[in-house]
Amino acid sequence: MEEVPGAVGTSASFALRLGQTLFSSASLLFMSLGVDFYGYTAFCFLVTVMGLVIPWSFTLALVDVYSVLVKCPLRLPGTMTIIVVGDWVLSFLTLAAACSTASVVDLLLHSNGRCPVKFCSRYQVSATMAFLSWFLSLASSLFNLWLLPSL
């Protein structure tokens, strides 16, 4: 069985999961601190998706730490399939939420007076963080998918 850097149970995977957790948390915080987010469907969607991504990535980060410490990577086909499917679904949801947020922020910026500058820049940062989280999530998904047929 080959070793794929970035697949579950390696230190590279831990770094990816940590990045996902951090970026998702940052995205959620920047969005929630603006008090108006529940007025827009896209922003509520982003908050919901980030609320799913944070516990998922954090749990898998803990699994990675445990696997690295006991030097025994997780290689059960059933569990790996669940992880790969979950990763892909969350990756698509994150992309969808990030794009929705970005397009709504763009529209708000171009409609004069509908978005105070302080809030709009927060929303922009939140969308950027969501995109970064998606990027890392996609990397994790690809590495795990690559490993799957060799199990």
Added chain:
Amino acid sequence: MEEVPGAVGTSASFALRLGQTLFSSASLLFMSLGVDFYGYTAFCFLVTVMGLVIPWSFTLALVDVYSVLVKCPLRLPGTMTIIVVGDWVLSFLTLAAACSTASVVDLLLHSNGRCPVKFCSRYQVSATMAFLSWFLSLASSLFNLWLLPSL
């Protein structure tokens, strides 16, 4: 070498490509017929992405027809890799465009007077068609990715 239904060169693949071409064309037409689309970044993005998806899917539909007629499916690893990568990139772009359009339409619908009902329902149909196109595009990508390691 196993035969994967839905991979390039099969009649199932032709059906998927035909569906993608039809839904993308419908999405593009419904969006372009509304004269206001270039005023919104998300709608311009959708038009651009659909302008890429239509020739891509149409070309691959022709390849499928040819392969089915001469009963010799395309199985060159290099070409297949290009098709898989192109499929995935276009699939992500389609999802991004569909989500952006849907969220902007939702925002326009909830801001009174900014969107005539005639245009808004067109935009909604366009976003729905883009989502359907994404769904078929994802199916094609998965089938082709599944075939790739066996080449």
